[in-house]
Amino acid sequence: MSNKILVVDDAAFMRLMLKNMLTKNGYEIVGEAENGQEAIEKYRALTPDLVTMDITMPVMEGVEAVRQIKSFDPDAKIIMCSAMGQQTMVVESLQAGARDFIVKPFQEERVLEAIRKVSGK
Template identity: 55%
Template sequence: MKTVLIVDDMLFMRMALKSILEKNGFSVIGDAENGVEAVKKYKECAPDLVTMDITMPEMSGLEALKKIKEYDENAKVIMVSAMGQERFVKEAIMNGANYFIAKPFKEAKVLETLNKVMAW
C-alpha cells in the first residue's frame, strides 16, 4: 500500500484528501498544517508521496518542498494550489515538485495525478 503525507493548513482540506485517498487504497501515514511540520514528518515517516499546499503559515509549501528535496532528492511531491497561483506552481516545478493539483479538486483528478506520479 502506498503511503502519503498530506500537508495543508486547512483541516477540512486535509480531511477531504485523506478520505479520497484511504477509500482508494492509499495509506495516509501523517498530516501537517505547515511547512515546518511537513519537513519534520517527512523525515519521521518517509512517505512514498507528499501532497503539499503552497500557501501556509510558518513555512510555505515552496520552502518545505526545497527542504524535503535537499533531504531526499527522490521525494515525490505533488503541490496543491488554489486557482490564481500559477506563478507559484511554476516555481514549485522548477524546485522539484512532480506535479500539481488545483483547488477545488475533484476526486478523479486527485487519483489520476497520484497514480501517475507513483508510476514514475
C-alpha cells in the same frame, strides 16, 4: 504501489477531504502537517512514498518545504495543491522539484491521476 501518503495543508477541512478521497481508493495516510516546517519534520520521521503539499501556509510555505525536502531526499515525490490563480507559485514549486500539481477544489479523478502518474503506478 506508493501507498503511504503525507497530507500537508493548513486547512483541516482540505486535509480531511484529501484523506477521505485517498483512503477510499486504497492509499494509506501516514501523517498530516499544517505547515511546511511540520511537513519537513514529518517527512523525515515517516518517510512517506508521496506528499500532497499545499502552497500557501503559515510558518513555512510549500515551495520552501519542497526545496528543503528535495535537498535531503532528491527522490521525494511531491504533488502541490494550489488554489486558482497561483500559477506563478505552481511553476516555482515544479522548479523546486514537485512532480505535479492539483487544483482546489479537489476533483477526485484528477487527484488520483496525479498520484498514479507521480508514483509511476
